Amino acid sequence: MIFNKCVIADRPDGSGDICLSLSVLNISDRKIETLYFDLKGLDVLNEEKCNIKDIYSLDMCIKPGEEFSLPEDILLPEKTIRRIRITLRHVCFTDESIWNYDGLITSEGKSFSEPIYYEDGSVNMDASRRVEFKAILLY
Numbered sequence: 001m002i003f004n005k006c007v008i009a010d011r012p013d014g015s016g017d018i019c020l021s022l023s024v025l026n027i028s029d030r031k032i033e034t035l036y037f038d039l040k041g042l043d044v045l046n047e048e049k050c051n052i053k054d055i056y057s058l059d060m061c062i063k064p065g066e067e068f069s070l071p072e073d074i075l076l077p078e079k080t081i082r083r084i085r086i087t088l089r090h091v092c093f094t095d096e097s098i099w100n101y102d103g104l105i106t107s108e109g110k111s112f113s114e115p116i117y118y119e120d121g122s123v124n125m126d127a128s129r130r131v132e133f134k135a136i137l138l139y
Helices: none
Strands: 002-010 018-025 032-042 048-057 067-069 074-076 083-093 098-100 107-109
Touching: 002 083, 018 032, 048 074
Parallel strands: none
Antiparallel strands: 002 018, 018 067, 018 074, 032 048, 032 083, 083 098, 083 107
16 A cells, blocks of 8 residues: 555645645555554654554545545644654455554655645645655555
8 A cells, every 4th residue: 555645734724724635545456444544743853743643544445556535634733743754553455354564664754845736737836834745655
């Protein structure tokens, strides 16, 4: 499985909070039903600002080769977060098999300060609070 896209950005509701949006790409040969992962948020000095454990997304059916955006954004408790570390704990498949974390896999994304160009042609010029990475292999 790959965390295909990860974006930290201002919440669209204008609250001033920031949130994390994730999408995954299933590169296994089985359908994914549930994901469990942990998240650490760090500032530009690499100081830990949050450690959120046991985040989960249930009742999915991500087919092999399919990309899927997690339905809920994750609210981040600290506005200075510019880097994240995601540790995938468990992947449950629809055939009832389970992949469990073996202590070797953590993915990381860093902030950048350039505009973000989307496939639909739109551009986000306010990239000051964004972290985005693609193709982070998790297993």
